[in-house]
Amino acid sequence: MRAVVIGGGIVGLTSGLALRRAGVDVVVHEHAPEIRAAGAGLGLWANALAVFDELGIGDQVRAIGKPSEMYFHDPAGRLLETPGFDADDHRYLLVHRAKLTDLLADAVGRERIRLATGFQAYDEHDDHVTVRLTDGTSEDADVLVGADGAYSAVRAQLVPGSAAQEHPGHHAWRAVIPATGTAVRENRLILGHDRCRGGYVRTYDGNVYWLLNQFDSPPLTGTRKQQALERVVHLQEGGRDTLLADLIAATPEEQILHNQIMVVPPLPHWVSARVVLAGDAAHAMSPHITAGATLGIEDAALLSGLLTTTDDVPAALAAYEATQIPRYAHVARLSAAVEHARTPQEFARHYVAFSHWMITQQPQRPGKHPVRA
Structure with missing residues (x-):
């Protein structure tokens, strides 16, 4: 099997790494002239770390991170208690986004990453997809993975009219x-x-x-x-x-x-027969739940697992969509409960309820079982 991944960010590189470790011939295309990460720190929860452990880089990821806990205080300095939840529901690893991106690029193999080759369009055929790139070249593959973020060019063709939208009045x-x-x-x-x-x-x-x-x-x-x-x-x-x-x-x-x-509106579909979206390209949400990277890493692991346990690419992509669209509808409901909490106490309770659900209710992958840290 051959896969083309669009996007050299965390989800695109994780997708490339997961597919490569499963024996897929994979190439990652990044429109920028270098692998670089916009942003500063990001939190990785236990489910993301479990994926990296499976991919053989868990220890390296932990070496560039600092164990942290997501507890909240009010403006007077009082700890906001969350009875009914334990310490695991608060623990995450804080990593520097650029350092994680470099680590993933090295693990994928820099020779498998094509820089300054942005996505232009794709043409689907019965047995393959042709990916046309901005440098005038093209690639034939069994599957195209669009992991090119909230402003995804792959999504623009797959789901017309789905441009990222402002989350009104929300700034960071x-x-x-x-x-x-x-x-x-x-x-x-x-x-x-x-x-x-x-x-x-x-x-x-x-x-x-x-x-x-x-x-x-x-x-x-x-x-x-x-x-x-x-x-x-x-x-x-x-x-x-x-x-x-x-x-x-x-x-x-x-x-x-x-x-x-910016957020991506709920999409009617994430896949076609040979094209699939992952990470923010499919479901960019407000970062107040501090889980976008973790959820995208889960996408990459599930997608790889499904694609490498069957020769039927359309069936694998359909199974991925059938699992993830309902999951993210629930994520959106939990996220909205946090956002619209009326008090700091409610915010803290809704937040830990989300993190508990995310860690314990992971999508089932072929041959894998959810891991609780």
Whole structure:
């Protein structure tokens, strides 16, 4: 079997690696001239780490990450309790996105990655798909995997009219900076007022990752740093915990990343006979559930497992879609419950309910069983 993967991000590279380890002849095409990752830190939950263990790189991933816990505090510094859930439901690994991308590219094999070759179009045939690329070349394959993110060009052809949409008023700011001049003795995630949340966590290499986001934000004014500082006051109460404000103030303007959050609307289908979507190309959602990478890694593992246990590619893709579309409808409902929580206490409870479900209710793969860390 031969597979063409579009997209050299985490999900595309994981898809390439999973297929390659299963004996598939795979090539990954990336439109950029180099493998690079936009963003700062990301969280990997137990189900993503189980996939990486199966692919033989779990220890390497853990070596570039820092074990962390997703507990929340209110602006007064009080821990928001979540009775009924245990420590496993809060644990994740914080990794630097660029370091993980480089690790995956090395594991796939750089010789299997074609840079500066973006996707242009595909032509499906009864027994193969022809993938046309922006450099004028083309590839024939048994299957085309579109893992090219929220702005997926593959999705644009497979599901016309499905362009990514703004999540109205939802903005995020973040950065990774050296932990110099400011003592960060513990991780802290804060659920504040005016629909703001944020916090800071220590990374494995001694740096600090801070983040801040707001739902229903008023129109933005000023620089990125000014925007973040304007909102950080909603995470403080009674003069407590000004560390996040100090970290933002200490961050050079050019290192602060800002995003208008974009989402992909629910799709009527994810596959055709020879084309399939994975990761954000299929289901980009709001990052407030901090699970986009983990869920996309699950997509890659399930897809690989189905494709490599049958010679019937259309049947494998149909099984993938039949599993994942209902799963992500449920993910969307759980995500909405977190987003629309009326109080910090409700947010914390809905969040841990989501993480518990995600870890314990993994899609069943051929020959595999869900793993609980």
